[in-house]
Amino acid sequence: MSLIEVRELGRTFTVRKKAGRLRRTSHDVEAVRDLSFSIDAGEMVGYIGPNGAGKSTTIKMLTGILVPSSGSISVAGLDPSRRRTELARRIGVVFGQRTTLWWDLPLRDSFDLLQKIYRTDPARHRENLDEFLELLDLHDLLDTPVRQLSLGQRMRGDIVAALLHDPEILYLDEPTIGLDVISKGRLREFLRALNERRGTTLLLTTHDLQDIEALCDRVIVIDHGTAVFDVSLAGLHQRGGSRRTLVVDLVDEAPPIAIDGAEVVRVEGPRQWLAFPTEASAAPIVAAVAAAYDVADLSLREPDIEDVIRTIYAGAGRMSP
């Protein structure tokens, strides 16, 4: 049995609206509907979708904060909403937009408090703390009150806080939101190491597709509350119909290059762009081009994941009413 099992999950919210002076109308909004997926231990899964697609609602149901309207969830063999407190020991949660740390306390005190709340073995706690502080370079900030930390520092603090009790699963809701490039990079590196060394299962929602590309072996795309795609990263490129591009610099200007398996998408003087499917090998195409033309330079571009997602969303938009 998988670590996380979600079956035909649904959650509706009743939204009341004022209609006229006294009358109120209410209608149901399906934030999540008929959502099914399962995640095995040790996977790193990206959970993506446009705003309001139901990402946060799903995370809240997986952690037991929200009770599902229909369907079933099992996380580490537990029903999250019924055994929330018990499950809390086995999961870590990072909300990118708010902190779980105590605003007025220095990081050190926040971490100490967490040790007491989770009743983590003190030796284990210290061991973890040392390791994480080292990896995330937080040693110098231990005595700074949380409210004085920068967003990136606070986020690192939050991640340490979520991991001190050795959770099997780490949920990250927009972990890199608002961070600069360097902080993002460091965070991704840390998460990857965490998964490799400890086998922690990661589920992250993000708008930053670089996160996905850097971290996830699998992507679940959700739109209008239901899973549109559940594929490996490579599969995502395929689904999106994305293509790799070979940029060819010819010695002289020439008419568009004509070879099998690739088509010219753009010509700019002696430079031509050739697109070909992701799963095809670049070698025969390069060879064919080099054999037929005088080539000054070649470069290969991997598909842009943003384009891929955009294609998928557009497709999903057509599918749903």
Next chain:
Amino acid sequence: MWVRASMTYRVSFWMMTVAGFVIGALDFIGIWILFHTIDSMGGFSLREVAFLYGATGIGLAFADMFVGRIERLGQMIRMGDLDTMMVRPVPLLAQVCSNEFALRRLSRILLCTIVTGWASLYVEWTPMRLLVMAGMLTGGAAIFCSIFVMLACIQFLTADGVEFANAFTYGGNTITQYPLAIFPGEVVKALTFVLPLAFVNWYPALFILGRDDPFGMPQWFQFLSLVVGAAMLWLTTFVWRFGVRHYRSTGS
């Protein structure tokens, strides 16, 4: 910077404590002045009213100290703090109530203890009466705790319910400061069977003060405070669980 912040906080703490004491004292002085023009209130003397006043005050103040922070539940929901608490391995209610330990009610406990202590000087104490007194204070605090928590659960459904809740807790406190004898029988019945505030002080006090029940309710009601308190707490766990299951969180 830090020192200054905590100092301001300390000063404001003392100011709050003193202000709370003065306001509470004025409250009681009001009753005291009233007794200059009347001899009894519904057949009860100043000392007896003081006993009722003190008993309900202690109950409310203890309840407020333990679970009073729950009135900020709505704010915790809006700020998303509740989500954070829900993913920690400690019962949610305990976290909500200990979010900020409220010592602000200390002054009120002190004041009410003084008032009750003074009134107690005139009570003919027997072991049974002392026992009923202990049951009254514990049960009273339990009843107020339950009302605080149950009414706070409304905030799971609609964001604003604080004022509504205060009407019952602080309002209930005000009603029970006076001998229920001055109210119509229907009010007393409501305070017995619907919102059992009469068990906070009225029934046990009748026993302790050796008074007959002006409404002719069964005498064993006077020993029920602790039982009613326990029953209310039990009911509260269901209401709380219902509330948590209907929590909608905030969009983030």
